[in-house]
Amino acid sequence: MSINQHIDHTLLNAAATKKDIKVLCDEAKKYRLHAVCVNSYYVPLSKHFLTMTNIKVCATVGFPLGAMSTKAKVCEAKKAVEDGANEIDMVINVGMLKSKNYVAVYKDICDVKLAIGSTPLKVILEISELSKNEIIKACQICIDAKADYIKTSTGFSKSGATLTAIKMIKKTVKDKVKIKASGGIKDYETALKYIEVGADRIGTSSGAQIASESLLTEAS
Numbered sequence: 246m247s248i249n250q251h252i253d254h255t256l257l258n259a260a261a262t263k264k265d266i267k268v269l270c271d272e273a274k275k276y277r278l279h280a281v282c283v284n285s286y287y288v289p290l291s292k293h294f295l296t297m298t299n300i301k302v303c304a305t306v307g308f309p310l311g312a313m314s315t316k317a318k319v320c321e322a323k324k325a326v327e328d329g330a331n332e333i334d335m336v337i338n339v340g341m342l343k344s345k346n347y348v349a350v351y352k353d354i355c356d357v358k359l360a361i362g363s364t365p366l367k368v369i370l371e372i373s374e375l376s377k378n379e380i381i382k383a384c385q386i387c388i389d390a391k392a393d394y395i396k397t398s399t400g401f402s403k404s405g406a407t408l409t410a411i412k413m414i415k416k417t418v419k420d421k422v423k424i425k426a427s428g429g430i431k432d433y434e435t436a437l438k439y440i441e442v443g444a445d446r447i448g449t450s451s452g453a454q455i456a457s458e459s460l461l462t463e464a465s
């Protein structure tokens with residue numbers, strides 16, 4: 246499979262306009278990317294721009310802090326799926342993980358999972374905020390909660406994905422949960438490295454750039 250089918254082309258800035266979402270969707274169509282990833286408000290508009298294509302729409306939930314009530318996340322996730330979202334990217338309750346309230350973290354994920362049925366659920370850990378042990382604990386909770394993907398980062402914290410973290414996550418989850426590397430992945434070469442160490446999906450605001458570089462590389 247070429248790299249374009251691993252890419253969630255992402256636009257999550259608060260100031261993103263309808264025009265910006267159209268550009269995002271047009272780029273996803275041009276390069277036949279796997280999905281666009283947008284804030285949940287923009288799901289209907291993205292579905293509209295992607296009509297008659299098989300490009301998925303991922304909606305973020307509890308983004309970017311993950312610090313709201315589980316009920317609020319459930320409500321946002323349900324509405325996004327009703328609006329046509331094909332995948333949900335939710336942020337864990339980072340504060341509860343760091344407080345060792347693992348039941349709250351688990352329940353937060355389980356309740357969203359239950360609310361969205363068979364829609365794939367990606368759980369964002371925000372690894373830049375976590376120690377190595379906290380990342381491993383979060384991975385184990387994601388396995389127990391039957392998350393479909395572990396996603397490293399929101400792209401809104403001090404740093405994003407690292408190859409070291411992906412290797413550690415892969416070692417912990419093996420093939421039980423897929424991995425989405427995200428945050429700071431800006432070029433084709435870097436994206437490939439993430440796939441080589443175990444990422445199944447790349448979340449990036451540089452999806453068009455990466456896909457265009459991959460075409461140039463294949464052509465040369």
Ligand SMILES: O=C[C@H](O)COP(=O)(O)O
Nearest residue numbers: 399400428429448449450
């Ligand atoms: O969800 C993915 C991230 O927001 C993308 O991060 P990025 O803007 O650093 O590419």
